[in-house]
Amino acid sequence: MSQYRVPGRGRVDTSRPVNFTFDGRSYRGAQGDTVASALLANGVHLMGRSFKYHRPRGAIAAGSEEPNALIGTRRGPGRFEPNTRATVQEIWNGLETTSQNKFPSLKWDVGAVNDAAYMMFSAGFYYKTFMWPKSFWNKVYEPFIRAAAGLGVAPTEEDPDQYASRYLHCDLLIVGAGPAGLAAARAALAEGLKIVMVDENAEPGGTLLSEPQARIDGRPAWDWLAAEIAALKAAGVRIMTRTTAIGYYHQNMLGLCERVTDHLPSLPADTPRERMWRVRARQVVLAQGALEKPLVFHGNDRPGVMLAGAAQTYLNRYGVKVGNAPVVVTSHDSAWYAAFDLQAVGARVQAIVDTRPHVREDLVNEARALGIPVRLSHTVTATSGRLRISGVRVNPVSGATVGAGQQIGCDALLMSGGWTPSLHLFSHTQGKLAWDDDLSTFLPDWTREDCVIAGAGRGLWGIEAALKDGAERGREVAAALGKPGNPVALSVENDRPGSGVSMKELPTDRNPGRAKAFVDYQNDVTAKDLRLAVREGMRSIEHVKRYTTNGMATDQGKMSNINGLNIAADALGRPAPQVGLTTFRPPYTPTTFGAFAGYQRGAHFEVTRKTQIDPWAAANGAVFEPVGQWRRAWYFPKAGEDMEAAVRRECRETRASVGIFDASTLGKIEVVGPDAVTFMERMYTNPWAKLGVGRCRYGLLLGDDGYIRDDGVIGRMAQDRFHVTTTTGGAARVMNMMEDYLQTEWPDLDVWLTSTTEQWSTIALNGPNAAKLLAPFVEGVELTEDAFPHMSCVQCTVAGMPARLFRVSFTGEIGFEVNVPAPMGAALWEILWQAGQQYGIVAYGTETMHVLRAEKGYIIVGQDTDGTVTPFDAGMGWAVGKNKPDFVGKRGLARPDLAAKGRKQLVGLLTEDRSKLEEGAQIVFDPRQPVPMTMVGHVTSSYVSDAVGRPIALALVEGGHDRMGETVHIAMPDRVIAAKITGTVFVDPENSRLKI
């Protein structure tokens, strides 16, 4: 057994040794150890380097609040996690751990030069140090900051673990399974009440695990604990360990992160690494206890300096003596017990140094009886030792005078600045805190949530007080849940309640300007930094926090907030409650991205919608692009073709013969009812009253502000029935907008709206041979110019399938869109594809669709418009029904700005050098004007056009419609391209190709 393991103490099982490595070296711990307790058992205090100064650091705490002992853990490929707290990670055979923030090794670290240059890194150094010379920024400062920034090393491999996401509903959620939480559960127990208790530790018990000397109800604390846990479980209480309540959200929803496998030597099959629980509880008891505060003095961060309560936990829970010759420095009674406990297991406590002039007589007497030197009214002014503390300098204090210092040798320094109620979750509820003068700390005041705080969270110290308060709060919530609650009366012996005083920095005889007295260990913030921030004008605690980064580290200020507040308040000359605390935010402790992501990763990150024809496209070599949530065939390259070649071929063959295109993703809305035509008249700019059954029309949808929102071809299938199509990406938005107007502005209209996007498969045939190809399959209508002219629609049969057939064109060629019930789409596609072989049919994707429509000047809403484009800007004033009394957007179009001259208008552009423009490129009238130039528009669409024989572009240009033939200039990084403004129709302006 190692030198520091104490036989017969602790809850670890020393008969079950566990081997793990730290920085490549093998260590032996015991079943139940954390990495920190096992290293301490081996006499290792040096566990990491600090973030900014790279100072050697050891574990300062024994729980999740640990700021220093951050390690990387590894379990084979992909399973590396940085910044794990060594005080939380349980060891298992084969666990690999590494220290952080060091190069080349933990003991000899180059970055420690920062410590010597600490004057450079004072508060706000980000804003000062790197300001000059300006030319240094790119080459020196930024690379330096980038290399130094961040804690730990991010994993580089994909995480192979699974993470689960669960919901849980309960009547009562108790956070914290210490004495207060246990008593609350006991007091609230009732038939039919679902109670859940969570604790972040590996086992329930809280403080009781560190105080085996106590006797509860006449039994040793641990015996009582085991019986109580068993009894609560038997009564149906669900106790979840290794589960951290990370956040308290609205209406009693709490997030819990359950660590399922991190403590196991081998991973069980089909088990997630972590589970994120979203719990909705009718009532919540927060029994999270209190966190011990460090004392602030020069050198309070050396390995071997730790919280007295942590030392007690290491001894009593893990059976580890943190040193053989410790010194205790404290302003609170609780640390005295740490000294007594250590003395009892053979450590020689060198001194108890208390800042207070008077301490409870029984404590002083016991110390004397144990032979521990006591120094009251003393301060600590320095520590020594490079990688481990070797001595401490203590000075007497009399009033404002600090006397001569005296060195005391030691191998550990246990400190306590008193206790801070853990109010993080309470603060998440927007709960208000109230300052308590006696305890000089903040206590919970009120919250809107159905939540009570029990025990040390309310400033009640000692096991008896926690049990009593827990029981009272438990009955309180039981009553709120309509249950009588249970009487709980528990006697406690050997309890250790205590009191203390709250300190700022300890008094010193040295120059405080040179003191390294740490307040926030993880971010290396010293008392001097906080005072400097105030001197430099920071008045709000929120500014002090951000300027110094105090409390901004991953420990969320668990140790630093109150000390920081006391020091800042002193510097400001204002009482602490007037200065106030910064806001705590979730998560309570660092939480993995995996736990938040849960199942939503990889293919489950987002829905991928696929059409019925998608498998054909995949089998035929389509390259896909995402459009909204849809996956659409982008182009169909043949062997050896790049995108440009494939698109050029698809365009040419479509215009030469016939192309087939999967248009199923088009949004479709069925507008039905006696008032359907009235509704359409009000929603769309176009007139609909006179549109005959069997005819369709291009419809334009505006917002009431007058700007284009969506467009699409709309067919009148019956007197009271419209088949509305929308853009692929706009379908849901248009549906929502229609419902909004129908439900809330015109509830008198008798109209029904149904989203039918996924009910239809839509196949578009375009090209001079489209009618010839399709006609043999159509029953019910003849595909002639007379019987079925352009912009017709009909319910018919196509290849034996019920169909809605539209004669529309988004290419300028003879065009049809065949809608069949969605499941039939693939079959129809195959039939048309086979029949089309005689015409050399070509399958084309969205890119060719874009090129063909741009050649005809047809806009794409959202590409050629951007939410500030009116129909008149887009050259589509013809679609606006000027004689209608009202439609959505009509009044908006009359706003002075929308009718003004010089608006950006959609035009065509042809480059003089025949180069292809870049979409989004900015346009100027005069390229020789001084910089910054006046931008007059931008390129919205740009393609190589096979039909035109040169690249074409669409653009929004100021006053463009009145500038036909003028030359504009597009500035690119390497050159300026001149282009001529043209109309937007590049192919067949007479529409002669639309005729059969």
Next chain:
Amino acid sequence: MLLIHCPYCNETLPEAEFTYAGEAHIVRPPDPSALSDDEWEGFLFIRSNVRGPHYERWRHMHGCGRFFNAVRDTVSDRFLTTYPAGQPRPDLASLTAASEPSK
């Protein structure tokens, strides 16, 4: 996550089923063309942006699909009440009295 009571379904359901739809009780004028530019601007753009109880619209998007009105405190994020579209504004005094924070 908020719990929201849908006055049509008469059920209290998680926020994820709902979408926000802007301030409530802003009626589209029956004859927009009769409005001056200032009046139209008021309808189109000007919103109250209150700190405290706010009349607003929600839609039970992934449920019954109905738009309804709510009074929500923008400070505490608490819903004071929800009610069907078309009903008059509920009395604020009686709603806020019932939602005073408890100690």
